[in-house]
Amino acid sequence: MKENRRTFLTWLAGSTGALCFRAKADDLSAVGDFQGYPDRVGMLVDLSACVGCRRCEAACKQVNGLPPVSVPLGDKSVFDQVRRTDENNWTVVNRFIPGPGATAVYAKKQCMHCNEPACAAVCPVKAFVKTELGPVVYHPELCMGCRYCMAACPFGIPAFEYHSANPKVTKCVFCNDRIKQGLLPGCTAACPTNAITFGKRSDLIRQAQQKILQKPGEYQDHIYGVAEAGGTSWMYISKVPFDELGFSMDLGNKAMATYSYGFLSMVSAVFMVWPAFLGGFYLFSKSREQQATEPTGPDANKQGDAR
């Protein structure tokens, strides 16, 4: 009998421990001050090499089975407005003219695949997951469609199928299936000027640093995405200041998810402290009341019965 109980307790402790451990490993992608998987891949865009041909847009649509481009590739009127990503356009190229008379600079926009993505951290069902390889992937079979990911994304990337009865949240998934097969992502393969480089993120950072150092003063001394919002897998270098090209420069270098850590860590504390605090208060007020009603003996008894 005693033996049984000990076995049970061991089993209980073991399984609890194992559960804790498992949960921790699972949550790494979303919780904790996570530096990122060391061998994750990334992308490096040299904005000065982009000529705005939008072949990346077309290739993205083809690879991901999206409807073809609505404005023909040659039609420059598409650049009259700065566009954002939407459910049919997982990547868009925008044109920026930095200053009067200056030559146009084109900037491709897509999911940045953050090291510690806000979308994954805020998803209540883990529909967005940062994979070990680098891409942030989506599981439509889990998604509730609450759109917290869209609200939280510091880059304004995820888009929602507002006109579907069974909608999905959509965004660039880094052609996860293609890169697992050793293929280049659709946009990268299609880029005629090789403005996008695919590779290990750490290698890409070194390349970008070298490129900037090669001709001092030519490139901006900044690699966008190394630190922004805790670092991203997609990174950019440019000859024109980034804030003139529609890049948010006020995101800070902390992952957005970290801003809610303080609050989340309070939750269990409240669960521990509140019952003690409130229960204590209840007992205190009850005993005070009991003392007040002591003289009326029968009532006090009745109260005891009601317990």
Add this chain to the structure above:
Amino acid sequence: MNQTATNPFLSQAWIRENIFLGKSIGEYIRSLFTPFNFVAALIILGGLPLIAIRYATGLGFVTNSSNDFPWGLYLGWGLFGGVPLSSTGFIMASTVYLFGMKQYHSLVRPAVLTGFVGYFFAVVFLLVDLGKPWHLPYPMILSFGTSSVLFLVAWHVALYLSTQFVEFCPAIFEWMNADTFRRWAVRVTIGATIFGVILSTLHQSALGAMFLVMPAKVHPLWYTPYIPLLFFVSSIYSGLSMIILESTLIRRFLPSRMAEENKRKLDGLTLGLGKGAALTGLTYFALKWTALAHGNDWGYLGTGYGAWFLFEVFGLVLTPCILFTIGVRQAKVTFVRVAAALTVVGILANRITVALVAYNWRLPHEFPGWKEIWVVATIVTIEILVYRWVVNRLPVHMEHPAYASEHVAAAGHLAGSFGPAPVAATVEAMAPLNPPL
């Protein structure tokens, strides 16, 4: 009246008495033809097809929210606005059961009902707004996004909805004449209350904490690390205001459903609630400025957003607080009631501001469309009708006749389970409230 208590649940007599309010079906249907019901029916008949088409063709049909502004009125009003206005249950339950201010006992049931209905319809709003509402239970059963504040909110709203249901069960069992069940239900009340307070503390503040991850998107005047605290504190005085409004409206429009004694006591209780609201409201007012100073965002006060911020803080927070204070000090109940109404407007304005107006403030905003507003109106109308249906049938603002005798002895404690005190004691306890402070 007393023999109704003996009618078994779902017997013909019970149905006639407890569903059709003692009328024949024909009489009952004729009694429904009132101007209020007519307007309500118009709103609902217009709104239900909109909701049906929304489920058939997608959310885009009934919302102006977009990829840049993913959250529209359904969440801004229904969730972020609806939940703080439904904090009534936890506030009154903890006031009476935990802090022992038994004089407010008659307001616990209406408060719990307001809370329950409010949360229930927050979930209804969520069901309208979610892309895949049939995945709503997934955070509970399938995939646990523990790092998400919304995961916390989802669990808490679900748990708290159940908790409030449990808290309201005595009233339901009284209505069903199920005495045994009722006795079991009242026993868990204190546990449920403590659990409810924990849950409320967390998810009221969690609604604010949901915005913590958006430092670059929410306008600096509203984005602050204090936002969970701001949401929690404001939920307290908005809940107090809602109880003031709710009891006033019921006494005005459904006087037969409020016990005479409760009607008499109501003005005194309202002043007491107003005092609490004034205190928490002023705390909130001070916290708003502390948060502003903490972020050193004074520069934004000169902008258009600054003007709105100042209007919100002075017009919709400080003004009701002053009205509450004047009302309490000079025993002018009308002041307190007006202040309560203004507070409710202020809370809705604040939550909609944070979720919609101050959100993504650098981008141009679009006003919610008529369909979006109509659907909100539809759900709110249904909410009011459900509330009225329950108040008309269940003993909410009154004692159930079967337990009235017990209650006279027990001085109006929920089922007399928590230390009965003589009526005289209650009246005495109220005494310090009534005279001018």
Add this chain to the structure above:
Amino acid sequence: MKRVLTRAMISLAFLGAMMLLVCAQGGQRAIASPPAQANASPKAPQGARCSECHSCQNPTAANSCLAPCPRPMPSEGPNVVLLKELSKDYQPVIFAHRLHAQMSGLSGGCAECHHNNPTGKILACSNCHSATQAGTLLKPNLTGAYHRNCLQCHREWNQNTKCAVCHELKTAQSVPVSLPASGDIMGSLHPDVQAPVVKMFDTSYPMGSKVTFPHQEHVQRFGLQCADCHQKEDCGDCHHTAETASEHVKNLDEMHAVCANCHQTTGGQEVCARCHSNQQLPSFSHKQVGLELSSDHQIAKCTDCHVGAKYNQKPTCKSCHGTDVSYPAQLPGTKVKTP
């Protein structure tokens, strides 16, 4: 053994001579084929004179003052180059090399395309830029390298015509491409740039809005090069596309900047009136500046005395006379009163 060594040395010498020959003639090679030499680092080739690459006396790492062109004159380069890496599926791309080389003076020089290339031998792009491997940021693949060079300027590329503008698909009917005789841009002749004889500027100067600019005279008579005035211009300056069209309004200084290289543009109304005269000025004669040239000097070219078309500097007499004649000790004519 000794014989083997000698043979080796002879063959080495032969190889060296061949390479020298290839280097010297490299410019005439119309079609770039991958050379045997794989070293593409911009190291100074042996035997080269410093001044061939560096334009200043003491080049440093920071300021290497590299000459923009790996060879002295763009005209030495091939007229047309056929790019036929994709010859399996496409007709070769016809690249009007000389035309581009001539225009390159307006922007970055030869090095705009032939970057990292040491003086002498021009290396094929594919020497560094791989046609098969994925490119990197530092070394884009061959597709990227070509397209960057073309599309950075030819942004007007209309993609409705897809790739066929440059890459004509190879079909059964395709005939082998022969080198066209004249410069070709994307398969169609670029029209000659017609410079006006006289350009009239309509200015907002109230005292005299019309300014005459004798364009032809500046080019033909005074020997100014296009790039002397048209500085930092590129294709886009003529080929306006919506994105490069300037909305910038030049201020007074900017408007006068080109003329001010040689002419005085500031001073009183008198100075302004020299150009802002409201009438077409007669063509230049030397007595306008107060010196009537003697008949023997009138037949000389302007640039004989004003070497390098530097009219704001002291003229030289050395091109005809010995060192004993110098200006202004001896005048090439007689002083007259300026009109």
